[in-house]
Amino acid sequence: MASRQVTLAEVAKQAGVSLATASRVLNGSTRQVSEELRERVLGTARKLGYLPNASAQALARNSSVLVGLVVHDIADPYFSSIAAGVTRIAEDAGLVVVLGTTGRDPDREVELVNTLRAHRARAVVIAGSRTTDRNASRRLAEEITAFTAQGGRVACVSQAKLGTDTVVPANRSGARALARQLAALGHRKFAVLAGPPQLLVARDRLAGFKAGLADEGLDLPDANVFASDFTRDGGHAAMAGLIAARTGATCVFAVNDVMAMGAMAGLREHGLRVPEDVSVAGFDDIPTLRDLVPALSTVRLPLEEMGERAARLVLDDVVAGPRTVRVAGEVVLRASTSTSSGIGLR
DNA sequence: AGAAGATTTAGGGCGGGAGA
DNA sequence: TCTCCCGCCCTAAATCTTCT
Structure with missing residues (x-):
């Protein structure tokens, strides 16, 4: 020894x-x-x-310095930005953030919260969209209840579906505002790279975009909506489908930025130019966009601030019932969208 | 006597050894 | 094979000692 x-x-x-x-x-x-x-x-x-000995301290105090952060995809800058915000607040409070990745598997999400509970984590921030799977939501809500009963705190960055404090980004209204501004550029035929249908964030952004087009008297045919993974590769694959479908769309909305980046790569491979041949817009305003050419139009969410606010919700002393912090999105038009050329994806 | 400072002790969850 | 209990390391409450 x-x-x-x-x-x-x-x-x-x-x-x-x-x-x-x-x-x-x-x-x-x-x-x-x-x-x-x-x-x-x-x-x-x-x-x-x-x-x-931190384990012994956790045992004696029935509490640790750990703050869990559960995200879907560590490679997606959306989550790293949120993580930066969460980490800043937690570390300022002398706590340590441990990261778990779900790969968008709802069961994995429950497991991670369960493991964090076992470790007597002080709090957990769950970042990432809810889905249409009611059973999965129920299981996670139960796990959260158990964690809370044990003195832990939980906050989410997503839709407020779990009975916890939640930072809710304005997915619907942000996409709606984007659609209206794109229509104002003269576009009449749109296509959407929509992400997985069961993912609420993707649904909300699609619904908001449709509503914004409807505000302008425009329709989005179902045939112009391309479901795919909520990733760069998903955007790339969906764009291949869109090009093959010859919809005549002059403007493409990808429901998040990484999908938009994949879509732009797909367009390049087909010799199509952005924005001369087709305009492209995304959603989130991830930091990676700073180096993208042409610069991507998007809906800016204050991602780091969202992480900070979630962390504050989970670390403050307020014992009020579930709180909801709404975060607005801001349409930012850049070089990837221009006035309609009238040619589009033929 | 009362405050301040120091010690003793119970106990927290779990693994593993001892004993039945 | 099963049950019981101790040890792991630490904290916090209870208790004791010293000093003004």
């Missing part, structure tokens, strides 16, 4: 004080310890290289 850890008991013994006194000096307490003993304990701890 050469590499056995130095324990608090050893420090206390060496310093000639009780366990409790050593604990107070090293790990904090409301009680006072005299300066003389404080110095002695700190000196001994330094000499022995004492490091508190």
Whole structure:
């Protein structure tokens, strides 16, 4: 047992004080310890290289410094931006963020929250869209209830469907405003790369976009809506389908930015130019867009701020019922959308 | 006597050894 | 094979000691 850890008991013994006194000096307490003993304990701890055993602390306190962050896809900059916000607030509070990835599997989501509960995580932020699967929602809601009953806190960044504090981005109204501005550029024939039909964020953005077109007296035929994965590759694949379908659309809305990026790559491969041949818009305004040429029109969500707000919800002392923080989206038109050329995807 | 400082002790969840 | 209990490391409440 050469590499056995130095324990608090050893420090206390060496310093000639009780366990409790050593604990107070090293790990904090409301009680006072005299300066003389404080110095002695700190000196001994330094000499022995004492490091508190976090597992034992979690056991004794029935709480840890862990804050769980559950996301669908770590490769999607949407989630890394939210993670940056969550991490900033949590670390300012002296806590540590642990990241879990679901791969959009609802069961995995429940498992992760369960595991975080087992580790006595102080709080969990669940970022990522809900789905139409009622059973999955119920299972997750049950797990959240159990976690909350144990003293943990949970907040979501998504649709407010789980009975918890939730930061809700304005997917519907953002897409609606985007549709109207694109129509104002003179476009009349639109196509949408829509993501998976069961994903609520994708549904909301599609519905909002349709509503915005309807505001302008325009219709979006079902044949111009292409479902696919909510990823770069999904956007790429959906664009291939769209090009093959010869819809004549002059403007394409991808329901998130990474799909739009995949779609633009697909257009390039077919020798089509953005925006001369077809305009493209996305949603989210992920940071990656700064280096995209042509610059992508999108609906900006304050992603890092959304993460920060979720973290604050989960770390504050308010015990009120489920709170909802609504976050607006702002349409940002850039070089990827221009006035309609009238040619489109023929 | 009362405050301040220090110690003792119970207990938290789980694995593993001892004993039935 | 099963049950019981201890040890792991630490915190917090209860208790004790010292000093003004």
